[in-house]
Amino acid sequence: MNNLSTNWQRELRNAIHDPTDLLNLLELPNRLLTEMIVAKQHFMLRVPKGYVARMRKGDPDDPLLRQILPLVEENKQLQGFSLDPVGDVLAEKVPGLLHKYQGRVLWITTGACAIHCRYCFRQHYNYSASHSSNQAVLEVIRADSSISEVILSGGDPLVLDDRSLSELVQSLARISHIERLRLHTRCPIVLPERVNDELLAWLTKTRLQVIMVVQANHPNEFNESVNQALQRLVEAGITLLNQSVLLRGVNDNAATLIALSEALFKNRVLPYYLHLLDRVQGSVHFNVSQKNALVLLEQMRIALPGYLVPSMVREVAGMPYKKPI
Numbered sequence: 001m002n003n004l005s006t007n008w009q010r011e012l013r014n015a016i017h018d019p020t021d022l023l024n025l026l027e028l029p030n031r032l033l034t035e036m037i038v039a040k041q042h043f044m045l046r047v048p049k050g051y052v053a054r055m056r057k058g059d060p061d062d063p064l065l066r067q068i069l070p071l072v073e074e075n076k077q078l079q080g081f082s083l084d085p086v087g088d089v090l091a092e093k094v095p096g097l098l099h100k101y102q103g104r105v106l107w108i109t110t111g112a113c114a115i116h117c118r119y120c121f122r123q124h125y126n127y128s129a130s131h132s133s134n135q136a137v138l139e140v141i142r143a144d145s146s147i148s149e150v151i152l153s154g155g156d157p158l159v160l161d162d163r164s165l166s167e168l169v170q171s172l173a174r175i176s177h178i179e180r181l182r183l184h185t186r187c188p189i190v191l192p193e194r195v196n197d198e199l200l201a202w203l204t205k206t207r208l209q210v211i212m213v214v215q216a217n218h219p220n221e222f223n224e225s226v227n228q229a230l231q232r233l234v235e236a237g238i239t240l241l242n243q244s245v246l247l248r249g250v251n252d253n254a255a256t257l258i259a260l261s262e263a264l265f266k267n268r269v270l271p272y273y274l275h276l277l278d279r280v281q282g283s284v285h286f287n288v289s290q291k292n293a294l295v296l297l298e299q300m301r302i303a304l305p306g307y308l309v310p311s312m313v314r315e316v317a318g319m320p321y322k323k324p325i
C-alpha cells in the first residue's frame with residue numbers, strides 16, 4: 001500500500017531532464033539538439049516518462065513533444081512579450097497570494113511542477129521571493145470575509161505531498177466564509193499516478209466544495225491511465241473543468257480542438273477556458289493571432305454543442321475578469 005502511494009513520487013523522480021535521453025526514447029536524431037537550448041536551471045527540460053510514452057516516435061512535430069521541447073526560438077524577443085505579462089506582481093496581497101478577482105484568491109503553494117511547459121506564463125515568476133508561511137497566507141484569507149473561494153495553484157499544488165495538502169485544506173475549511181476549494185493542476189493529465197487513495201481521502205473529507213481545473217491541450221494526452229484518474233475524481237464527486245492554451249504547432253486547428261473537447265467530455269470534464277497565449281518572454285513561437293483564434297472558435301461553435309465550446313479568453317493585467325475574445 002505504501003509503495004502504491006509513493007508511485008507518483010518515484011515517477012516524478014524518474015522524469016526526463018536530459019535532452020539526449022528524450023531524443024533517444026523518441027527515436028529522434030541527435031542533430032535536433034542544435035535546435036534546442038540549454039534551458040535555464042529553474043526551468044529546464046522536465047517531462048514524466050508516462051507522458052513521453054504518448055508521443056509519436058520519430059516525429060519532431062509531435063504536439064505533446066512541442067509543449068515541452070526547449071527550442072532555440074525561446075531566445076526570440078518581441079515587443080509586448082514580458083517577464084510578468086499578466087500583472088501578477090501587482091496583485092500580491094502577501095508574497096504568494098494573488099487577489100485579482102472578486103471573491104477568489106489564488107495561492108501559489110509551490111514553484112514546482114510535474115512537467116515544464118515551455119509556454120508557461122509563470123516561467124519567470126520568482127517563486128522563492130514570493131513565498132509566505134501558510135500562517136501568513138491563512139491570516140490574510142481569514143481577515144477578508146469577501147473571499148469565498150481559494151484556488152490552490154503554483155507551479156502545481158499536487159506535487160506537494162498529501163499530508164501537507166490535507167493540513168492546509170483543513171485550515172481553510174475552518175474559515176467559515178470559505179465555501180469552495182479550487183485546484184489548478186496538470187497532474188491528472190501528465191502524471192495520472194498522482195490521483196491515488198491518499199489524495200482522494202482528503203479531497204472527499206473536506207466540507208468545502210471541490211473544483212479541479214486540469215489542463216489538457218491536445219486529445220493525444222489522454223490514455224487509459226488518464227481516463228481512469230479522471231474517472232476516480234468524478235466518482236469522488238469533484239467537479240472537473242479543463243483549461244487549455246491555444247498554441248501554434250500544438251492545437252491551432254479546428255479538428256484538434258473539437259477532438260479535445262470530445263475527449264474531455266468522454267471523461268466528464270467540461271471545457272472551461274481556451275486561453276490565448278500570455279505574452280511571456282520565451283513563448284513567441286507559440287503565438288496564434290487573435291484573428292486566427294476567432295476563426296477556430298467559430299469552427300468549434302459550428303461543430304459542437306454549446307457546452308463543449310470553451311470560453312476563449314485573454315488575461316489582461318488590471319481587468320477584473322479574464323477578457324472574452
Ligand SMILES: *Cc1c(COP(=O)(O)O)cnc(C)c1O
Pocket residue numbers: 091098099100101104105106151321322
Ligand atoms: C485566472 C485567475 C483566477 C480565476 O479566475 P476564474 O475566471 O474564476 O477562473 C483567480 N485569480 C487569479 C489571480 C487568476 O489569474
Ligand code: SF4
Pocket residue numbers: 112113114115116117120121122154155156186
Ligand atoms: S504545469 Fe502549469 S504552472 Fe507548471 S509549467 Fe505547465 S503551465 Fe506552467
